[in-house]
Amino acid sequence: MHGPTTLLLLFLASQAEAFRICAFNAHRLTLAKVTREQVKDTLVQILARCDIMVLQEVVDASNKTISFLLEELRSKFYNSRCYGFLNSPQLGRSTYKEKYVYIYRSDKTQLLNFYQYEDEDDLFAREPFVAQFTLPSKILPSVALVPLHTTPKDVENELNALHTVFLDVARRWQSKDIILLGDFNADCASLAKKRLNTLLLRTEVGFSWAIADGEDTTVRASTNCTYDRIVLHGVTCQGLMRTASAFNFPQSFQLSEEEALTISDHYPVEVELDKATHCVQPPSLAFLLLPVSVLLPLLTLQCSLVA
Numbered sequence: 001m002h003g004p005t006t007l008l009l010l011f012l013a014s015q016a017e018a019f020r021i022c023a024f025n026a027h028r029l030t031l032a033k034v035t036r037e038q039v040k041d042t043l044v045q046i047l048a049r050c051d052i053m054v055l056q057e058v059v060d061a062s063n064k065t066i067s068f069l070l071e072e073l074r075s076k077f078y079n080s081r082c083y084g085f086l087n088s089p090q091l092g093r094s095t096y097k098e099k100y101v102y103i104y105r106s107d108k109t110q111l112l113n114f115y116q117y118e119d120e121d122d123l124f125a126r127e128p129f130v131a132q133f134t135l136p137s138k139i140l141p142s143v144a145l146v147p148l149h150t151t152p153k154d155v156e157n158e159l160n161a162l163h164t165v166f167l168d169v170a171r172r173w174q175s176k177d178i179i180l181l182g183d184f185n186a187d188c189a190s191l192a193k194k195r196l197n198t199l200l201l202r203t204e205v206g207f208s209w210a211i212a213d214g215e216d217t218t219v220r221a222s223t224n225c226t227y228d229r230i231v232l233h234g235v236t237c238q239g240l241m242r243t244a245s246a247f248n249f250p251q252s253f254q255l256s257e258e259e260a261l262t263i264s265d266h267y268p269v270e271v272e273l274d275k276a277t278h279c280v281q282p283p284s285l286a287f288l289l290l291p292v293s294v295l296l297p298l299l300t301l302q303c304s305l306v307a
Contacts, residue, residue, distance in 0.1 A: 017275060018242050019108070019135055022050035023147060023228065024268035025183040029058045031065045042263050044072045046249055050270065051105045052133060056149040056183055058099040061090060066101055073103075082107040086114060088129035093122075100129040100147045110134045112142055113173065123161040125151035130169055137275045140177055140236045144169050147182040152190045156199070159184060159191075163200040166233065176206070177234030183266060187213075188225040201231055208232045210244030210271050217246045217267045219260045228269040239277035245270065 024046065034040050047053050047069065058065065066085050073083050084106040090097035104111070112132040119127035132144045146165055150158040162180060170176050186196060193213070201207050210230040211217070217228035228246065232238050246267040250260035 018272040019051050019137075019275075020049060020270055020272050021052045021054075021143075021145070021179065021181070021230075022046075022247075022268050022270040023054045023056070023181040023183075023230065025056045025149065025228065025264060025266040027057055027264040027266065029055065029065055030060050031062075031068060034065055034068055036262070038259065039262055040069075040072060042249065042253055042255070043069060044076060045253065046247070046263075046268055047073060047103055048076065049247070050103075050268075051108050052145070053103045053268075054145060054147045054181060055101040055103065056098065056147065058087070058101045059097070060099075061097075063087065066103070070103070081105055084111065086111060086131060088116060091126040091129075093125055098126055098149065100126070100149075102131055102145070104133065108136060115172075117165050117168065123164075124148070124158055125154070128162070128165050130165070132173060135240075135273065137240065137273070139275075139277060140234075140240055140273075142175070142177075143237060143273075144173055144175060144178045146178060146180045148180065149183045150185045150190075152185045155185045155191045156195055159186065160200050163204065166201075175234070177237040178232075179237065179271070180231040180233070181229065181269070181271075183227055184229045185227050186229055187227055188223070190227070206233050208238050208241075210241060211246065211269050215246055217269055219250060219257065219265045219267065221257060228266055230269050230271045232271070236277070237273070240273040240275075242272040242274050244272070 034043060066087065070083050070085060082105065084104055086102040088100040090099055092098060110133065112134060114131040117128045117130060126149050128146045128148050130144060130146050132142055134142050146169060148158065148162055166178055166180065169178055185191065196202065208231065210232055211226060211228065213226055215226050216224045218225050230244055232241060246269050248267055249263070250257065
């Protein structure tokens with residue numbers, strides 16, 4: 001019985017593998033904040049779930065905050081994981097400025113390219129800092145990520161301008177497999193649903209809004225807003241998507257609302273990408289009951305299709 005059981009476990013493990021990309025408005029992230037014990041422990045747990053994390057609202061002018069978090073991650077996963085990071089310049093129209101920061105598992109993905117979008121017309125409060133990463137997939141070897149944290153005062157204009165950024169990325173890197181993500185403020189008082197549905201990213205063909213309208217991405221019980229979003233473009237990229245959701249970290253880590261708000265007033269949002277498109281169906285009971293002499297060739301064929 002060990003042979004079929006082992007094969008089955010291997011089969012199910014291969015089906016379970018996914019690559020997780022996350023975005024998180026970490027709410028005024030500073031060194032003083034992350035060195036608080038509970039904040040540090042929770043942030044490390046959140047970061048550890050993601051193969052690529054795009055942090056927003058990093059307000060530390062230095063890299064000390066991110067270096068501290070990386071040291072904690074490396075200490076927690078000593079010898080089993082490697083981490084790297086990439087940060088934008090400080091961005092903002094006033095003395096208040098933020099950075100976009102990518103924290104990624106360098107044992108699972110490599111940074112290929114990056115650039116700061118040139119916002120010549122000053123359309124964005126914090127213009128996107130674009131990066132391209134490898135994926136563990138022969139079907140889609142790389143994907144471009146375009147983060148945006150909009151200002152609540154000008155959400156509609158910024159999100160329409162994000163379509164221009166998409167076109168710039170597609171032209172520059174000759175790829176339309178692109179993921180737009182971040183705190184778009186795309187709901188509630190910041191953007192009425194009627195205006196949301198007129199956005200270019202909603203009316204133009206090819207964009208899939210992976211975080212469903214109506215999914216709460218806020219921590220406070222008094223709010224229910226889908227501020228944080230992930231938008232996928234590209235047939236291959238969309239075909240690899242397994243799940244997309246907000247991660248309710250207070251529930252997962254058994255935190256009170258007050259405790260959770262010391263971390264952020266937003267949930268992270270995340271999308272999981274498979275190594276292969278969703279053309280392979282799960283095994284039926286009849287399939288699993290086949291004798292090993294029949295099961296082995298079928299599993300071998302299945303693996304060759306996935307690869």
